Amino acid sequence: MTDNPQPQTATDTAAQEVAEQAHPWADLPPEHFRLLRLAALPTDRHTGARPLRFIQLGRVERLGKQQSLLRLTLQLPGQRVRKEQNILEVWADHEQRLVRFGPDKGLHVQPENRGLGRFMLAQGIAWARQHFAHYQVQHSPLPSKDAFTEEARARRDHCLQAQGFVVEYLDPLQIKAQCGAPRVSSLHGDWHTEKVQIVELLDAASMLQQADQSLREQEVKVRKLEERIEVFKREDGGLRFTITCLVAFCVFQAGLLIWIATR
Template sequence: MTTTDAPPTDSAGAAAVEKTHPWADLEPEHFRLLRLAPLPTDRYSGARPLRFVQLARVERHSQEQSLLRLSVQLPGQRTHKQHNVLEVWIDRRHKEARFGPEKGLYIEPGNRGLGRFLLAQGIDWAKQHCPDYQVEGAALPAKDALSEDLRVRRDHCLEAQGFVVEYLDPLLLKARYSAARVDDLRSDWSTEKVQVIDLLDAAAMLQQADQNLHEQDVTIRKLGERIDRFKREDGSLRFTISCLIAFCLFQAGLLIWMATR
């Protein structure tokens, strides 16, 4: 954790200030390994195999503000800069906490429990620093409700963490989320879907995987030796059978010759 000075930010102009804020382009400083458990194939999300991703974290504190930025990095895959990012801003002047980014929380891969996990981590951090602060509500992007399934999943994710989702039109397109206080939010998530892997656990998993590969290599080598032995025995049997067939044909020919002589 690093403490630096930062200029104040009004909640009304937070989005504009963040673009030029000295904390806007902070690089991650702490990393954790996440395990995404394999889940049944979903008709919207497709296959959901076992995956490992990296959780990156950085935070800053000043007398007037605090920031937590979490991001999920996918191995061998580049994502949009604003995707897989959650920010929590604390404004101590107005005693408010704001969850961002402003354009919404976009998670890839979707429907794997990562959205709730990031929100839970942000809520837990906010509870440690400002449990009695108000939560600044915001509008939800309309693109989150392009389909009924996406809208229901989004609402479930927010409501499971303690946020209130309100719709402003009968078509359920315009919505906003809110909460009374930070302490009213919940910091739990689906641990059966997302697990945080410690360094020693990751090392043990790699060691176990290497041992399994070695055992499989030994098994494959033994099977190969058995196959080679069976091939040699098969060749010997084929030669023996060929000799017996030739001998039988000779005997049959000899008997026929003796019978017809």
């Protein structure tokens, strides 16, 4: 006897459709890594201290006949971020000759206000200009939560416009907005190099070597200072003993003089 097949539920059907629609490049891990140096900046009243930091840039790209992809990710040592943060995707549709910058939920980078947003956009633009400079740029909606204050909206718009994107508001309250560009060639691939610097492998090795040499020099200085402190301690002990003997001698002399006077 064979079992009758169970009817497929709506949940199973939705899960199957999602699995079928999932792009094979959706979960590609980074394949190439580079070191980024975030320069120390003055403390910001909104984001707080901005010390010198080093983070890792991950990169993976695919060039296909129908689509191409560039995905950039930022990894912070000792810090975890949400899945949708620190990621930039650039999709190219060769049939429609269209380039789309993502993700759909917007570009969210941590740490904030360090120049990383412009840096990642510049890297994506440089890749798109290299391969698809004549493609059009798809208009992408801008999440309203990125502009919850006038200052945040101005900072976001300035970042996009500095890279060549055109920001358009779809309502009088300037809540719904989208950005795009006529062509990929009209975008700019520059960023604040004084804020974010790409550290090459030899430069990183040289920095480590200099740090190790500086550490050794500091250890020598500390050892010499400790030796001087020990010398001062010994001299201090000798002086204390001498002073104690002098005080005792003075007390003895005073007592002797008092005894002679009373006799």
